Every structure is written in C-alpha cells, then in structure tokens.
Amino acid sequence: MSGHPSPAVDSRTYRLWAPDASAVELRLGAGSALAVPMARVDGGWWEVAADPGDGRYAFALDGRPPVPDPRSRHQPDGVHTPSALVDTSAFAWTDHGWRGVPLQDAVVYELHVGTFTPERTFDGVVRHLDHLADLGVTVIELMPVAAFPGRHGWGYDGVAPYAVHAPYGGPEGLVRLVDAAHARGLAVWLDVVHNHLGPSGNYLGQVAPYFTDRHHTPWGDAVNLDGPGSDEVRAYLLDNVRLWLEDYHLDGLRLDAVHALHDERAVHLLEDLSALADEISRSSGIPRSLVGESDRNDPATVAPRAGGGVGGMGLHGQWADDVHHALHVALTGEDQGYYADFADPGALPKALGDTPFFHDGTWSSFRGRRHGRPVDPAVTPGWRFVASLQTHDQVGNRAMGDRIGHGIPAGRAAAGAALLLTSPYTPMLFMGEEWGASTPWQYFTDHEEEELAESIREGRQREFAEHGWAGQVPDPQDEGTVSASTLRWDEVTGEGHEELLGFYRELIRLRRTIPSLRSTPLGAGRVSRPEEGVVLVQRGDVRVVAVLGSGSTSVPRPDGAEVLASFGEVTALDGRIVVGPESVVVVGGRG
Structure with a gap:
C-alpha cells in the first residue's frame, strides 16, 4: 500500500x-x-x-x-x-542521459556530509567530486541525511525520515549533489534508517501507531510492521523508498540494521521494498540497488524472491562485516570482543576466498552460540556482498575514532587495500582512507536537552571503560569532536599520502580492467593463511603478495607476468619478485 x-x-x-x-x-x-x-x-x-x-x-x-x-x-x-x-x-535536473551503475560494477565510497569538508554541506561535497571520479570509485554512499536534532551528528538519530537535513543544504542541496555526481559518472546511494527513530524530536508516536511494544531494538521502540495499523506504517516506509529513488534520483539505499526490522508477516517488509526498487528500475531503465546491513549472516537477505513460493528477501546486496573483521585482525593483531574468533589463522582465507560469512553456522564465542548460514555461490555471487577495510561503524565506534592506518605501518594498510580491492566482493572505502587521512572519525551529537547529552556521555564512557579506555573518550557534544573528525584536504598531496592515493587509484583501475578481479567465483580463488606475516592470494592469473611484518619473501615470477601495482619495497627480478617488510605487490597479466 x-x-x-x-x-x-x-x-x-x-x-x-x-x-x-x-x-x-x-x-x-x-x-x-x-x-x-x-x-x-x-x-x-x-x-x-x-x-x-x-x-x-x-x-x-x-x-x-x-x-x-x-x-x-x-x-x-x-x-x-x-x-x-x-x-x-x-527540481531542476540535468541528468536526463544518466544510465546508472549496476551493483556488480560498483566500487563504493562511504562519506559523511558533515565531516567530508569544512563547509559540512552538500555543496562542499560537490567541490570534491572530481577527486572521487579520478580515484575511480563508481558509487558515493551518503551517511543518513534525514533531519536530526541540532547541526551535526552521525544521522542515525534522525526523526523526520522524509526531510533532508537543513544544515547540509536541505532538499535543493541534495539535488545539486546527485545531479553533479551523475554528470561525472558517479552513482549516489543513501543510508536510510527504518528500524527506529532518534529520541529527540520523534513525534510520530504522538500522531499514529508507528511504533509497537511487541518488539524492541537496542536504540528505542521498534517500528510497527505487523500489528494493528501496520498497513499504513509499511506504506509510510515504502513511500519513503519511492521518494528517495524517484524524486531525488538516488541510485540505491543502504538499509540500516535490517535484522532489527521485526516483521512476523508472511511477506517481510524487505521483500516489499526490494520489489518496489525492482519496479522502479524497470520503469526507469536505471538500476536501483538496496543494500542491507544485517547481523544475521543469512544469505536469504539477498537470495531472489520466489513469487508465491518460499524464497529470499530479494535485496540486491548486503554488508559483509566478517570480511572486515578478518582483515582487521590480520592487519592489527587485535583480538578483543567480537574480533576474538577472527584470530583463527583460517579466518582470512575463508572470508577472503570462500565465503563472506566466516560464521556460516559455526560457533561464535562473542555470541555464545552458533551463528550464520552457508552461502551457495551458485545462487549468490560474491559481488552481492559489500566488504570493507573500514567503515563509519568500525572507526567511529572505537573510543578514539582511530582509523586502521593510525595503528599500523602505511605498507600494511596498503596491503589491506590490495586484499580488499582484489577480493570477490563489492569493495567499499571510507572517506579519506584512500590517502591515509590523519584525522580520526569520532562519535558526535548536538542535542539541546542537557539530560540526553549527559546520558550519551556517560553511556560512551561506561561502554569503553569495559575495554580499558576509561577517561579517554571524546565528548560527543563538544564542537571540537566534530572539527577533529573533519577531513583535511590539504593532506592529499602531502608526503606519504599522495603515494598511498596513487596505489588506491591503480588498484581500482586494475579491478575495472582485469576480468578475473570481478568474475572469479567464491571458492575459486586461493588465499593462504598469514603464516610468518606473508599472505598470498591467487585470482585467475593475478597474484597478490603481502608482507605484514618485518620479514620479507621471494616468490616466483611467471613468464610474462608484470608488476601491476606495488607499495613499499618490491624488486622484480628475472624469474622472481622480492617483497620487503610491510610491502605488497600485485602481479599478473593486464587482462
């Protein structure tokens, strides 16, 4: 409806x-x-x-x-x-010739409008679109822009799901950004939050039964998807998707925490949403993608719908956090909390080579139970899973908001980029990752209610005290927290940053031009265990050799193989390639 x-x-x-x-x-x-x-x-x-x-x-x-x-x-x-x-x-659109970007061709770039530039606006993002087009990404994923309290925040406490945040530039500013992105060949996705609303300015429950006490989420009242009045609530969410995809010409939506959309109906809301997106794609001739964030490790989220029979939810893609976790542990050695299981030497080969779900029915010590379900590559290809080296969640939910490159050598961070961008998954970068941004990305809010602000401060301190970070958590309400998290664009051409940017640019170009980097099925590539700090990956005739530590390695160089990209100490000899400490090389034919 x-x-x-x-x-x-x-x-x-x-x-x-x-x-x-x-x-x-x-x-x-x-x-x-x-x-x-x-x-x-x-x-x-x-x-x-x-x-x-x-x-x-x-x-x-x-x-x-x-x-x-x-x-x-x-x-x-x-x-x-x-x-x-x-x-x-x-709205004054000029993108009449825009034909879109299919998910299987996507290289995604996640950004937060309020910290991407000092202007903290859509127009500020427009001024750097040429940088993104030159980098080679094909999709910009905007973090939530639905209206939320105050001037700045992550956006996941939005309370007006149809409204565009005014301090960013409002509806017209979003239109200018999408139109300008399409002119440069860039698709635009938007992160939307349908599972809950924020605590300040949430008037929906005063108007109608938009929420229910039959279900609960970690962030507040659950949306009423299956109780009395839920037909209109579902229509509200379906119309919201139509608004973004049609009126704002967006190419896709990232659906926040779909596992928290509690729906006991025979036809789940996600099926209705994916059917609507497919209808809009067919009628417009432009592919629209819905990508879910799900904690369930269930391939049914992206398995095709089956009409009147039993099938999947039909979303076009989903985030694959297990891939991130496996990469993070291999690169940093951190193994606390939910990272513990990924210290298994088999985690990286499994998550990079065979399945996006390291937990595919296996025991999860963090959850204290078995978790997940296997992925059948014949039904669900690897490109339906969006994988990353870092995201807003994995950076911003650290006590100090430190990026992965802040705690490891530049060469090891570059190795992580090579492992991600040659993986069987749709890769996603987090803003500034491509040049090794020095700025952290921390949690920030701008609530007017002091009681709410204080509860957030105390909650953050309490959460991180349990991980040994007591007294070091930045104040979310401090303007300085936002400023510290804002990218510094003068770094892009600085020493070390420019070299890493060039490496990212080359990796993305290789992914675009070498078929095996997009078409090798799950399970068909080979990924070694990170023994003695060396990781070897083979996908088609492309080989990645990464040294994660102070050692070095020498590997055979097949006849006709070229060094396609490298970072650090790499020497190509007749018949062999020597890779030094904290260095990485991609070797193979050029497709």
Missing part, C-alpha cells in the same frame, strides 16, 4: 494519518497561528483544503501542541518546528 504523499507547494490539500485522534487542526504559518479544522476521511486519515500561505504548516491533535508532518520534506528551523512545503517535481 502506498500513495499518500504530503502536500506539494502548489497543493491546497493537506492530509494526515491519525486514526486515534478525535480532532485534528492544520496550523498554518511559521508561528502556527492560523488553525484550520480537518475532516476525518477513510482509513484514519484527516484532510482539509487550505491556502498554503508562507508554506509552513504543522498539525495539532486533540488540543495538544502542534507537531511537524510525519512526511515533511523539509524542517528548515529544526525538527521541533513547523514543516515547510517542497515541490519535488520542480
């Missing part, structure tokens, strides 16, 4: 779903001064025709203070104020 849009700027009909309300008023104007009674219509909806005036409006239910529209497109003065009308059909 879908098709209940908020009013456009030229509409004079306002609608609100509030099935339990006895009376509803439309409040017009920035100060909500003009009250217009609304009439109840079918299905718990209320409706009224009115002159839009200055375009600002809110809804007052049963004499209570007015609240924003749950389907608001814009909250120019913050999430606690009246909504603003936006006519999405009036």
